[in-house]
Amino acid sequence: MRKFNAPVPVAVGLTVTAAAVALAVTVWPDDDTYGGSGPAGRGSAVTAPSSDPSAAKNYPISAAPRAIPSVNEHGPARGPGWSPGKGSRVLVDKGCKGLTDEGKLLARELKLGYAYGGTARAGDIELALEPDKKAPRESYTLSARDSRVRITGPDEAGVFYGTRTLKQSVKADGKVPEGVVHDKPATTQRRLNLDIARKPFDAAWIEDRVREMADLKLNQLGLHFSDDQGFRIASTSHPEVVSPDHLTAAQVHRIVSLASSLHISVVPEIDSPGHLGAVIKAHPDLQLKTADGTPVKGAVDVSNPKAAHIVDSLLREYMKVFPGRYWNVGGDEYQALTVKSPETSFPQLAALARKKYGSKATVQDLAVAWLNDRAKVISKAGRTPQAWNDGFFRGGVVKADPSLQVEYWTGKEFGVRPPAEYLSAGRRMVNLNDEYLYYVLGQPNDFTYPTGKRIYEQWTPRVVRGTAAVPAKYAHLIEGGGFAVWGDFPNAQTPAQVAAGIRMPLAATAQKLWSADKPKLTWGQFSALAAKLDRPVH
Numbered sequence: 184m185r186k187f188n189a190p191v192p193v194a195v196g197l198t199v200t201a202a203a204v205a206l207a208v209t210v211w212p213d214d215d216t217y218g219g220s221g222p223a224g225r226g227s228a229v230t231a232p233s234s235d236p237s238a239a240k241n242y243p244i245s246a247a248p249r250a251i252p253s254v255n256e257h258g259p260a261r262g263p264g265w266s267p268g269k270g271s272r273v274l275v276d277k278g279c280k281g282l283t284d285e286g287k288l289l290a291r292e293l294k295l296g297y298a299y300g301g302t303a304r305a306g307d308i309e310l311a312l313e314p315d316k317k318a319p320r321e322s323y324t325l326s327a328r329d330s331r332v333r334i335t336g337p338d339e340a341g342v343f344y345g346t347r348t349l350k351q352s353v354k355a356d357g358k359v360p361e362g363v364v365h366d367k368p369a370t371t372q373r374r375l376n377l378d379i380a381r382k383p384f385d386a387a388w389i390e391d392r393v394r395e396m397a398d399l400k401l402n403q404l405g406l407h408f409s410d411d412q413g414f415r416i417a418s419t420s421h422p423e424v425v426s427p428d429h430l431t432a433a434q435v436h437r438i439v440s441l442a443s444s445l446h447i448s449v450v451p452e453i454d455s456p457g458h459l460g461a462v463i464k465a466h467p468d469l470q471l472k473t474a475d476g477t478p479v480k481g482a483v484d485v486s487n488p489k490a491a492h493i494v495d496s497l498l499r500e501y502m503k504v505f506p507g508r509y510w511n512v513g514g515d516e517y518q519a520l521t522v523k524s525p526e527t528s529f530p531q532l533a534a535l536a537r538k539k540y541g542s543k544a545t546v547q548d549l550a551v552a553w554l555n556d557r558a559k560v561i562s563k564a565g566r567t568p569q570a571w572n573d574g575f576f577r578g579g580v581v582k583a584d585p586s587l588q589v590e591y592w593t594g595k596e597f598g599v600r601p602p603a604e605y606l607s608a609g610r611r612m613v614n615l616n617d618e619y620l621y622y623v624l625g626q627p628n629d630f631t632y633p634t635g636k637r638i639y640e641q642w643t644p645r646v647v648r649g650t651a652a653v654p655a656k657y658a659h660l661i662e663g664g665g666f667a668v669w670g671d672f673p674n675a676q677t678p679a680q681v682a683a684g685i686r687m688p689l690a691a692t693a694q695k696l697w698s699a700d701k702p703k704l705t706w707g708q709f710s711a712l713a714a715k716l717d718r719p720v721h
Contacts, residue, residue: 245360248325248352249712251690252400252697253704254366262361265332267353268306272296276311281339284444286310289346293353305330308349310342321402322367325349327359340446341367344400351398354716368400369699370644372509372613374450374665375689376405380461381412382624382670383426386434388678390441397445399693404442405450405511405665411460411481412673420500421493423465435504443506450569451505454513455494456483456553462493469493471519473528482518485553486535498560509567511590512557514574517550521597540580548581550574555584562586569613573599585610588662593617594648602647606657614647614664620692622685625672633666635687636706643695666692687713 245264247257273290275282277300289308290297303309313324313335323336323345334345348366352359375396377384393404408415413426416435430438439449456471460481463470469490471482483490502510519529525546526533536544540552551574558568568584572591575583577600589605592615605612615621619642623630644661645652653661666689668681676684690713694702702709 242361245362247362248348248359248364249355250348250351251709251713251716252694253702254348254364255369255698255700256365257360258363258365259360260328260362262328263330264358264361265306265308265327265330266358267293267295270296271306271308272298273308273310274301274303275299276309277301279310279312282310282312282342285339285343285346288444289350292350303331303333307331309333310346311335312339312342313337319367321371322365323348325359325364325366327361327363332359340402343397343446344368347398347400351716354718355712368697370661370663370696372403372663372665373401373693373696374403374405374613374615374663375401375685376407376450376615376665376667378407378410378668378670379415379430380408380410380670382673382678382681383413383415383428383430384678384681386430386438388682389438391682393438393442393445393447395689396447399690400697401689401693402447403450403507403509403663403665404447405452405667407452407454407511407669409453409461410458412670414461416501416504418497418500420496421462421465424462424493424497426461432504439505448507448509449505450507450509450511451501452511452513453494453497453501454511454515455557456485456490456513456550457481457515457517458513459483459494466493471529474530479518484531485519485549486531491553491556494557495560498557499564502561502564502566507566509569509588510561511569511571512554512561512587513570514550514554515571515592516573516596519546520550544580547576548579551576551579551581551583554587555581558584558587572602572605575600575605577604588613590615591647592621592667602653603657606653606660609660612647612661614644614661615667616642616647616649616664618649619646620664620666620688621669622667622681622688623669623671624681625675627671632684633688635689635691635710638688639691639694639702639706639709642692643699664692664696 242261242263244261245259247254273286273295275286283299287297315337318337320338321340321344323334323341325345325348326333332349334342336342336345348364349359375392396404414424415426415429417429417432418425442449458481463483469483469487471479471484519525519532522528529546532546532549536546536549540548554570554574561568567588568586569588569590572589573593573596575589589610589612591602591612593599594601602612619633619638621630622633626632643652644664645658647653668685
């Protein structure tokens with residue numbers, strides 16, 4: 184898999200120096216008359232009239248702000264737009280204290296003043312919450328008029344994404360064009376997945392990726408922190424399984440806090456019943472063995488109750504550390520199911536399966552039951568469990584728990600089911616297609632480092648397996664996707680090389696997860712914009 188057992192620093196350190204914008208005042212109608220069919224169902228875009236027609240004629244019809252990912256809808260208008268000038272402030276509306284962090288962050292990035300409450304004036308950026316039951320949670324409206332900007336949304340996340348669009352527009356062109364943006368994501372789960380078990384990236388490197396993700400409007404950081412090669416986060420319940428090179432509790436707290444402040448949740452993964460070599464190293468009695476006593480790498484003996492006890496205690500411990508909604512319980516590449524006859528090779532597993540689930544039960548049923556039991560631990564805590572697609576099987580006596588979402592990564596493993604089998608049954612899915620979205624260090628097993636160009640031009644969230652898209656009727660069940668970094672050969676690249684290598688693929692992935700439309704920019708134009716957004720503005 185991603186395992187095989189073998190940055191877009193778009194928005195960090197923004198510096199802006201720009202002349203104050205001319206204060207040409209324009210009279211505007213309500214947003215509904217010119218803003219387009221945004222998240223709340225507004226009408227088609229029209230040009231806003233000016234109180235001074237002759238002055239308005241001096242300005243061309245505006246184009247959409249330039250950002251990555253691009254905005255989904257822009258209502259153009261004539262006018263000067265907004266640019267930061269002397270005395271410009273970020274102003275959070277009174278009664279919207281929940282936007283304080285977003286406002287102060289934007290003020291620091293643009294080197295502007297900050298204020299809470301009061302009356303906006305020319306040159307200001309206003310941030311406000313405007314509840315709207317019809318608007319998607321992460322949607323926002325950005326209005327540039329009267330030489331000021333107003334960003335609103337139904338919750339803090341949407342307003343935050345509006346500030347990312349504003350900041351990138353200033354970096355790209357020194358201003359925000361006149362008009363109104365109505366924007367919302369096409370998917371609800373937009374992820375960067377990091378394997379820190381085999382390549383232990385340090386806390387500062389991870390934090391840099393979190394900031395990079397935030398500007399790309401990604402909202403999930405996957406952390407695969409346990410595998411055969413290491414267990415990389417401090418534990419109080421089982422400190423004996425933790426590798427010497429690991430993240431401390433304080434470092435993890437700082438990462439989670441930073442991510443939360445940027446509207447990113449962490450999706451942790453303790454993979455089981457395979458990929459548990461680090462746990463087995465501390466508890467060798469848990470290792471699965473064949474009938475002739477040969478140990479199986481990374482796999483625990485699921486007939487041993489101690490194995491479930493340890494994994495569940497770790498799950499319960501880390502649920503207090505990671506407060507997000509989702510948790511990956513693994514389920515992939517359990518080596519007991521890769522042999523010709525699991526029942527012959529592992530008679531103890533076959534016997535337990537028949538005892539618990541009847542005479543027709545097999546080792547497969549025992550593996551599915553293991554996955555279900557881990558999912559229950561997650562579900563009872565109010566979380567949503569996810570598992571890799573090769574942990575789900577056809578037939579069998581025991582069926583995968585309906586609460587489990589599928590993280591679909593491959594069709595290359597023996598017996599793996601096509602995406603439509605899950606989707607036709609109504610199971611929700613996250614797309615991590617290894618054909619496009621797997622950055623596997625060392626490029627083993629025919630993997631090659633993915634390119635942003637290929638993702639940008641060929642991949643969509645419906646392209647779940649290989650290069651073919653699933654039918655459009657299943658699109659609503661695909662909640663999103665993610666770009667994954669796997670450390671199969673951890674020394675193949677330095678952390679700096681990884682950051683550089685994933686920069687454009689991650690930007691392309693973010694674009695395709697945010698907008699369902701075909702990109703308007705060519706790959707060359709998209710790359711040029713990304714390069715411009717990388718540079719500080721002087």
